Amino acid sequence: TIVTNDTSVATNQTFDYVIVGAGLAGITVGNKLSGAGNSVLIIEAGPDPRWNPAVYNAEERGNLDGYCNWQYPAYDDEGNTLDWTIDSGMCIGGGTSINGLMWYRPTEAELNKLETLGNPGWNWESLEPYMIAAERNHPPDDIQIAQGAGYDPSRHGYSGAINVSFPTPMRIPTVQSRFKAALPRIFPGLTIGNDLSNRSPTVSASSSWTIWYDPASGKNRRSSAADGLLWAEDQWRERLTVLTNHRVDRVIFDKKLAATGVAFSAGPERPPSVVHAIKEVIxxxxxxxxxxxxxxxxxxxxxxxxxxGIQQLVDLPGVGANLNDQPGTGTSALVREAYWNNTGIIDDRILFAPEISLVGLDEVWGADATSYTSALTSIEGLESRAQALVSVGAAANIEGAKHILNTTIDLIVNSDQPVAEFIGESYPTILFAAFWPSMPLSRGHVHINDSYPFSTPVITPRLLTDSFDQEIAVAIARRSRALFASDVFEYVVENAYYDPPIGPNGTDAEYLEWYKSTAYGASHWIGSTAMMPRDLGGVVDSNLK
Ligand SMILES: Cc1cc2nc3c(=O)[nH]c(=O)nc-3n(C[C@H](O)[C@H](O)[C@H](O)COP(=O)(O)OP(=O)(O)OC[C@H]3O[C@@H](n4cnc5c(N)ncnc54)[C@H](O)[C@@H]3O)c2cc1C
Known part of the structure; x- marks a missing residue:
């Protein structure tokens, strides 16, 4: 494997495959294609980060300080910038070099919806083997299990390239058990399970991480896509080249609209180059x-x-529409001074297996759930939601919008899939609950404003613009207050802190205002090049073409 920032390795050269972006997808595909004997070039906008301890040491990730991060501005519908920026990986490894390292699998019902969207063969049965093949699980030991870790052996792979384990040591065991005691109280009916990957379909459990413990250095190392599939010696390839610090401007097509290469350059002032692909551009x-x-x-x-000012080659209105992320926020509660030296509750480290609850309608609303779902499943409701998305450019057409919304609504209403993710964490001096609606119906868009490759994309997330997302948001924000006010926690923490303030009898409107003013994208962006039939607004087909 060659990793370099030398433009000449690619300029006017020819490879079997040219891949744009050395993130999770680019590295994985590049590894497999070059392993099968193809010559492969991956072009990555950011640097090679492997020297940086904030990238490789999971415990130092708080020191990233904008490294390997596009930090895009976000916009509202009027084109004004929002007061938060969007984190997104910009180096070899992409998001996996800076992400939160949480590892758990989707459910069977969720994956089968890829097929329902119009993609034959994309289902649990065909995809589960890849999830197993990717993972190298290090089961928790007796001490970790005693401190809250758990796992179902049948749900994991043991010989893949991506290391998955619980932090060593687990740490703060009192808080682990306190979260496990308190969460079923605020979400009645919630099961405390032993593994987030075997939820059926909602559950709460301590989360494992994409890390591995290196006894030589005593560090928990990040197992990014790059760590597992590019830098690892047993993954080196004879015919793989990664060109860093170069940005791809555009794909070049021949007269029959077959992709023949890409134009790229090292910077705004640097001359553009071209590289050719014999088989495919990815x-x-x-x-x-x-x-x-x-x-x-x-x-x-x-x-x-x-x-x-760009000449249109293919009319594809779904490009950049349907952008989706979860609207995240959180509630902190100051640990009482009497516990500042109690390392079962807080210490000065940030590596901790958070307790993650994936909650469905029943756990959020109990017997009242049906009053929310009848609005969700009404035909008029679906029609007006779809129209609203099309009118702001967040969906290509009404039929496509209805198809996508229906897929999500069906998962929520008929398969009991989680509507919210609620994460219990401990940091130096505070306990923290992070949360978001997990299957939001709100949609936004991402587009270019000009033809200049070094311009920032215009990202309009439109978080919390759907009323159902707002209802979930209010409900889980209320539960965060109940969590820290419960008798499980009240002896440990000062009351939960909200800014703008919400009184003990806060109204739904106050909770919503608080949520909206503190929300940010949870960094799980999907949807802007949807895999779906073209007449429904799809951008790629089920062969990824
Ligand atoms: C802060 C954060 C926390 C997250 N936490 C978690 C978590 O705990 N668990 C989890 O499962 N997921 C998490 N994720 C999400 C996960 O990391 C992403 O889903 C995943 O990385 C997406 O993979 P990708 O290949 O689609 O894109 P990316 O990994 O983003 O890779 C895209 C790559 O393309 C490069 N690129 C972009 N434009 C160009 C161009 N024009 N020319 C050349 N290169 C270009 C980028 O620099 C980047 O390296 C998190 C993400 C972030 C940012």
Whole structure:
């Protein structure tokens, strides 16, 4: 494997495959294609980060300080910038070099919906073997299990490239057990399980991480896509080249619209170069950049391309629409001074297996759930939701919007899939609950504004614009207060802290205002190049073409 920032390895060269982006998808595909004997070039906008302890040492990730991060601005519908920025990986490893390292699998029902969306063969049966093959699980030992860890041996792989384990040591055992005691009280009916990957379908458990404990250094090392599939000696490839610090402008097509290469450059002042692909160009620039690269290449909606002064090659109005992330926020509660030296509750480290609860409608609303779901499943409701998305450019057409919304609604209403993720954490001086609606119906968009490759994409997340997402948000924010006010926690913490303040009898409107003013994207962006039939607003088909 060659990793370099030397432009000449690619300029006017020819490879079997050219891949845009060395993130999770780009590295995985590059590893497999080069392993099968193909010559492969991956072009990555950011640097090689393997020297940086904030990347490789999970415990130092708090020191990243913007390293390996695009930190995009976010916009509202009027084009004003929001007061939070979007974290997104910008180095080899992409998001996996800076992410929160939580590892658990989707459910069978969730994966089978890929097929329902119009993608034959994309289902649990075909995809589960890949999840098993990717993972190298290190089961928790007796001490970790005593401190809250758990796992179901049948749900994991043991010989893959991505290391998965609980932190060594687990730490703060009192808080682990306190969260396990308190969460079923605020979400009645919630089961405390032993493994987030075997939820059926809702559960609460301590989460394992994509880390491995290196006894030589005593560190818990990040197992990013790069660590597992690029830098590891047993994954080195004879015919793989990774070009760092170069940005792809656009894909180049021949007269029959077959992709023949890409144009790229090292910086705004540097001359553009071209590299040729014999077999395929693979776009793996993530949910926030793949659509902009397509648009700069002439593939997208007429209005966007005209505004940017780009000649349209393919009319594909779904490009950049349907952008989806979970609206995250959190509640902190100051630990009482009497416990500041109690390392079962807090210490000065940030490595901790958080207790993650995946809760469904029943756990959030109990017997009242049906009053919320009848609004969700009404035909008029679906129609007006779809119209609202099309009118703001968040969906390509009404039928497509209805199809996507229905897929999510069906998972929520008929398969009891989780509507919220609620995460109990401990940091130096505070206990923290992070949470978000897990299957939001709100949608936004990402587009280019001009043809210039070094311009930032215009990302309009439109978080919490759907009334159902708002209802979930209010409900879980209320539970965060109940969590820290419960008798399980009240002896440990001062009351939960809200800014803007919410009184003990806060109204739904106050909770919603608080939620909206503190919410940010939870960094799980999807949807902007949807895999779906084209007439429904899809961008790639089930062969990823
Ligand atoms: C802060 C944060 C926390 C997260 N926490 C978790 C978690 O705990 N658990 C979990 O499962 N997931 C988490 N995620 C999500 C996970 O990391 C992503 O889903 C995953 O990395 C997406 O993979 P990808 O290949 O689609 O995109 P990415 O990993 O983002 O890779 C895309 C790559 O393309 C490059 N690129 C973009 N444009 C260009 C261009 N024009 N030319 C060349 N290169 C380009 C980028 O620099 C990037 O390296 C988190 C993400 C973030 C950012």
């Amino acid at each position: 776009l793996a620039a993530g949910a926030l950049q793949s659509a902009p690269v397509l648009e700069r290449s002439g593939i997208g909606s007429k209005a966007v391309l005209e505004r940017a």
